Amino acid sequence: MKKNKLILTIVAIILLFCLLAFLNSIFNSYQTRILKLCGIYIVLALSLNLINGFTGQFSLGTAGFMAIGAYVSAILTMSPAKKAATFYLEPIVPWLAEVEIGFLPAIIIAGLISALFGFLIGAPVLRLRDDYLAIATLGFSEIIRVVITNLQNVTNGSLGLKGLPSYTNIWWSWGVAVVFIIFMALLIKSSYGRALKAIREDEIAAEAMGINLFRNKLFAFIVSSFMAGVGGALLGHLMGTIDPLMFRFLLTYNILLIVVVGGIGSITGSVIGAIIVTVAMEALRVLDGNIDLGFIKIQGIPGMRMVIFSVLLMVVILFFRRGIMGTNEFNWDWFLNNRFFKKRKKTA
Amino acid sequence: MAILQTENITMKFGGITAVSDFTMELEKNQIVGLIGPNGAGKTTAFNIITGVYKPTEGNIIYDNKNITGIKPHNITKFGIARTFQNIRLFKELSVLENVLIANHLRLKSNPFAAVVNAPSYVKQEKNMMEKSLALLEDVDLIDVKDEKSFSLPYGKQRRLEIARALATDPKVLLLDEPAAGMNPQESNLLMDFIKNIRDKFDLSIFMIEHHMQVVMGVCEKIYVLDHGITIAQGSPHEIQNDSRVIEAYLGVE
Numbered sequence: 197m198k199k200n201k202l203i204l205t206i207v208a209i210i211l212l213f214c215l216l217a218f219l220n221s222i223f224n225s226y227q228t229r230i231l232k233l234c235g236i237y238i239v240l241a242l243s244l245n246l247i248n249g250f251t252g253q254f255s256l257g258t259a260g261f262m263a264i265g266a267y268v269s270a271i272l273t274m275s276p277a278k279k280a281a282t283f284y285l286e287p288i289v290p291w292l293a294e295v296e297i298g299f300l301p302a303i304i305i306a307g308l309i310s311a312l313f314g315f316l317i318g319a320p321v322l323r324l325r326d327d328y329l330a331i332a333t334l335g336f337s338e339i340i341r342v343v344i345t346n347l348q349n350v351t352n353g354s355l356g357l358k359g360l361p362s363y364t365n366i367w368w369s370w371g372v373a374v375v376f377i378i379f380m381a382l383l384i385k386s387s388y389g390r391a392l393k394a395i396r397e398d399e400i401a402a403e404a405m406g407i408n409l410f411r412n413k414l415f416a417f418i419v420s421s422f423m424a425g426v427g428g429a430l431l432g433h434l435m436g437t438i439d440p441l442m443f444r445f446l447l448t449y450n451i452l453l454i455v456v457v458g459g460i461g462s463i464t465g466s467v468i469g470a471i472i473v474t475v476a477m478e479a480l481r482v483l484d485g486n487i488d489l490g491f492i493k494i495q496g497i498p499g500m501r502m503v504i505f506s507v508l509l510m511v512v513i514l515f516f517r518r519g520i521m522g523t524n525e526f527n528w529d530w531f532l533n534n535r536f537f538k539k540r541k542k543t544a
Numbered sequence: 545m546a547i548l549q550t551e552n553i554t555m556k557f558g559g560i561t562a563v564s565d566f567t568m569e570l571e572k573n574q575i576v577g578l579i580g581p582n583g584a585g586k587t588t589a590f591n592i593i594t595g596v597y598k599p600t601e602g603n604i605i606y607d608n609k610n611i612t613g614i615k616p617h618n619i620t621k622f623g624i625a626r627t628f629q630n631i632r633l634f635k636e637l638s639v640l641e642n643v644l645i646a647n648h649l650r651l652k653s654n655p656f657a658a659v660v661n662a663p664s665y666v667k668q669e670k671n672m673m674e675k676s677l678a679l680l681e682d683v684d685l686i687d688v689k690d691e692k693s694f695s696l697p698y699g700k701q702r703r704l705e706i707a708r709a710l711a712t713d714p715k716v717l718l719l720d721e722p723a724a725g726m727n728p729q730e731s732n733l734l735m736d737f738i739k740n741i742r743d744k745f746d747l748s749i750f751m752i753e754h755h756m757q758v759v760m761g762v763c764e765k766i767y768v769l770d771h772g773i774t775i776a777q778g779s780p781h782e783i784q785n786d787s788r789v790i791e792a793y794l795g796v797e
Contacts, residue, residue, distance in 0.1 A: 379659060386658035387648050387669060390637075394645045397634035404594065404628075406620035406649025406712055415655065523636060 201528045209374060220366050228366065229434070234474045235369030236430045241454045241466035242376050243423035248452075249461040250384060251416040252396025254330045256448050257317065258424050260337030261310040263344055263443035265425025266432035269306040270357045271350070272297050273433070278359040285355060286348045299363040303372075303429040310425025311418045313340070318417035322410060334445065345440040356439025357432075364434040372430060373467075376423060380463050381525075383419075392416055396461070457512050459519030464526040469519065480504055545608065547572045547748050548593070548624070548716050553602035555588055555772075562588045564772040566602070568750075570716065575742060575749045577763035579756075579783075581792065584769040586752045587629055590718050593750075594626050595619040606716070621649050625714035627705045629721050629752070635694040639704055642693050643679055646711035647672040676711060682744075683707045683737075698725055706737075710745060717741075719751035723758045731755055735762050760784065768792070 394402040458469020480501040546569040555563040563585040595616040683703045768776040
């Protein structure tokens with residue numbers, strides 16, 4: 197039975213990449229961009245879901261870690277010539293001026309440095325609970341952003357970085373997404389994942405059962421920061437330019453939205469939520485402009501998109517209070533058991 | 545030498561003294577009871593022993609080791625497990641997962657080995673699974689192993705709590721009102737159950753209980769608390785006839 201599921205999963209992944217290849221060839225550049233964005237938001241949603249959804253720690257620091265990841269990756273991959281051109285106000289520090297490495301090592305280092313900050317921030321902050329933790333992580337996210345704005349000779353401050361090599365193609369964004377999905381699924385299935393869920397359910401009971409609360413929370417926080425850093429790097433190399441204003445609270449909020457809509461504590465939910473929200477945000481752009489139905493012309497109201505989006509969000513929360521998936525995960529059993537049932541009916 | 549003993553434990557929360565000068569001893573394989581009116585400080589005493597509170601004064605000695613001030617998760621690692629007065633199960637998780645989690649503290653591995661399914665981890669996971677399933681069989685919960693724990697009826701939730709505590713491989717088990725909400729028939733079954741697990745798992749048991757039938761039937765020694773003060777201690781027979789206990793707690797027979 198387990199072997200069957202493994203084969204099904206591998207086949208599904210192969211089919212996914214075939215589908216992506218197909219879409220990549222028929223989509224125009226606008227549509228491809230949305231597709232790439234979906235993959236990136238899956239990564240970010242998984243990052244937030246790990247610490248918020250599975251471990252139950254209300255963290256709002258995602259944007260900060262994304263900023264670290266994006267900037268580290270940008271600085272490491274931009275050519276010295278581009279750096280010289282972009283840092284026109286104040287040149288970049290000498291020891292970074294000549295650095296130029298490939299994308300894979302760059303995003304790994306970006307993730308690791310985000311994880312390091314996750315450790316430095318998490319160690320003091322994870323002693324807090326609920327709202328206090330949210331405020332503290334949000335605070336640190338802003339601190340990171342402000343520090344980036346002021347380190348003129350490292351990050352180019354408020355001018356931002358332009359000319360990031362556009363490495364993020366569909367294979368990078370969805371490839372990383374698939375790797376992280378597999379990682380999360382294996383982690384959550386394991387005893388360590390269960391320990392995190394126990395902390396979410398009842399901290400006092402978890403501690404009484406021998407679980408080291410602090411160590412487990414810190415582990416989840418560090419892994420979450422790593423993933424957010426990688427996501428930030430992917431985003432930066434998709435946009436082509438990054439600046440501190442990109443990484444304000446609104447960005448964390450958008451990812452929180454995805455996690456809540458998809459299902460707090462569901463990997464499947466994060467995937468579905470990321471795709472739905474990313475596509476909807478773009479699809480609803482239609483409402484901002486004039487709509488021409490031939491016999492009638494509807495005046496576009498700028499901002500209408502966000503109103504409709506908010507209404508849709510409220511509908512989801514009202515009817516699917518725990519998100520679309522709740523805490524459920526996709527399971528091959530849904531299909532396997534159905535077919536079995538049908539077989540039984542035939543022989544009966 | 546007692547496997548667990550407290551020495552003059554006092555717990556003050558600001559101006560309130562919840563527990564005053566509490567000294568007890570639990571011998572190996574003994575079942576000792578802790579009774580007293582509501583608010584007497586019994587659960588506070590449990591919380592002190594399990595490290596949730598650090599006592600204002602006094603020491604806790606377990607297996608010849610001073611464990612005062614050690615954190616709860618380490619105390620459980622040493623071998624003291626507990627259940628809770630108002631059941632604290634992992635509600636959204638299944639019955640089996642609740643018990644599996646209690647095995648986690650004995651796991652010698654790391655998350656990355658778990659993710660890549662390293663042989664050492666896989667073997668330990670298999671053992672944890674077998675052990676958990678066996679425990680569920682012992683408490684007769686094997687049929688509902690995949691149900692979410694909040695959906696179980698009250699009596700089964702209590703049994704699950706005990707099974708979960710047993711999964712941590714304890715030497716000492718602290719039961720906080722295990723018979724709460726049980727009818728006489730269930731209480732009888734519980735009494736046998738407690739004696740059975742004491743024998744089967746080589747445990748020493750310290751229990752808080754209000755059900756006098758259970759206390760008198762199962763405990764070999766009883767401590768009586770009232771407003772934090774130990775007003776009596778002795779065998780069930782001595783306690784039943786102690787005038788101070790009758791006055792404070794048992795009332796007129």
